Amino acid sequence: MAHRVRKAVFPVAGLGTRFLPATKAMPKEMLTVVDRPLIQHVVDEAKEAGIEHFIFVTGRNKGVIEDHFDRQFELEQVLAARGKTTELKLLDEDLPGPGSTSFTRQQEPLGLGHAVWCARELVGNEPFALLLPDVLVQTKGKGCLAQMLDVYAEHGGNIIAVEPVPQDQVKLYGVVSIGKGDGRVFPVDGMVEKPKPGTEPSNLTILGRYILQPEIFDILSAQEKGAGGEIQITDAMIALLQRQPFYALKYEGKTFDCGSKIGFLTANVAYALARPDLADAFKEEIRKLI
Template sequence: MIKKAVIPAAGWGTRFLPITKSQPKEMIPIVDTPVIQYVVEEAVASGITDILMIIGKGKRAIEEHFDRSPQLEESLIAKKQLGLLEQIKKISNLANIHFIWQKEMNGLGDAISYARYHVGREPFAVLLGDTLISGKGAPITKQLIDVYDRYKSSVVALEEVPPENVHRYGVIQGKKLENNVLIAEDFIEKPAKEEAPSNLAIASRYVFTPEIFDYLDETKPGKNNEIQLTDAMREMVKKYAMYGLQFQGTRYDIGNKLDFLKTNIIYGLEHEEIGAPLREWLREFSKKL
């Protein structure tokens, strides 16, 4: 049973400057909740109890968000704001959350390698801290864990993307085994459209067996002079079976400003407090466009 997860959250967030000059991109809110809290909640809903976050310079706000805040709690008690009190206490009790600092920004593969001693010889999940995925039925990470339980091998989430966008992602080359599960033959990092073996992109969620650390150790810097996780996966799949799951759900990429705003609107429409008035405002506002 997979109980450990790794959440890399050390990147600079340059596409969101100037706000990310002093605020981690993972702490940017979707409505009233930081992105990374949604990611942690997905992990917990998938059965994860132990989370290691890989953070870097300027990310201490993430630590503080998941820690207790006694002064704030006392203030809410004094004001009898017990609903808010329950919300903030729940944040610090979601899971056993640990932090380690990535010394240099050397890519996603390097960040995950910091989890070797925390994970040990156990399989583990990886959830990127700046991407939201809403699953149909079970959370996406739980869907991956279910596939791992069937095949006892690493598995990655896959999303079908327009062919003209494959250059933005790592993509899989593989053969279909069952409805939405493929066995991987190769992975290619950000291929040109004409070189892509498929339009199934790796979608920010993974389950790995611990052998991935051995391959990360041997991986040389690739694109952007960084240790690319996809490069390690390419070598690993030559010896170990790996799978891809074309998941049931929707991925919200908040890595750019436009998609960030779209995601806020979508989540806002589902919010119990502001959903109805937001929907009415959108109707009225759209008439002026």
């Protein structure tokens, strides 16, 4: 029987250079999609999936993320005095419970694998979810991580969310090689990071949502560098694949790469159009612009 996934790791130490100068003094994870920071959207996804402990791997100038997930008594007092009960309720709903958040530092930008390794003591010897904060997944039903946890409950092992992309874009991503599946869930028999054109094992790319077993920390402890001179999580997963099963889930939903300007802007449009309180008026404004 698979051990329950209670913890999620959020690597938020990145510099956000593609969004300069906006990210000179503000973490990219705090850029807003409509009226919620990127990191809040991703934490919401984890909360909806039943995650109980939220682990943030931070870096310099990221203190505002910790503040965001804490109480701000002065603000709450002002809202209460002005009768802003709706806003107070919203703040309370977004706030993780006492003792359910942890923060650790990645002192050097040595790659995603290194960021995950920095969370090893907080995760301990249990499976965990890994969510990249600049990837948003919009769904009509269950969130992406909740869908993955359903697969995990059935298969155990390690789960990777994947999505098909056009063939000419495969070279930009980590890609999985799969065995025979049911059309939605497939056993993974190989992975490659940014394959050269013509060598792609499939067009199924690794999305930025993972459920991983704690043995991955032993592999990451070797601190072996891969592509770009960084410690890559994909390399560690390839090694773990030799010992444990991996499954790929073609999730239901739409992904937005908010690490790019186009993806970020598109996410703002899509999330605004999904809001009943904004959609009609926003459509009218878009028509005027077009």
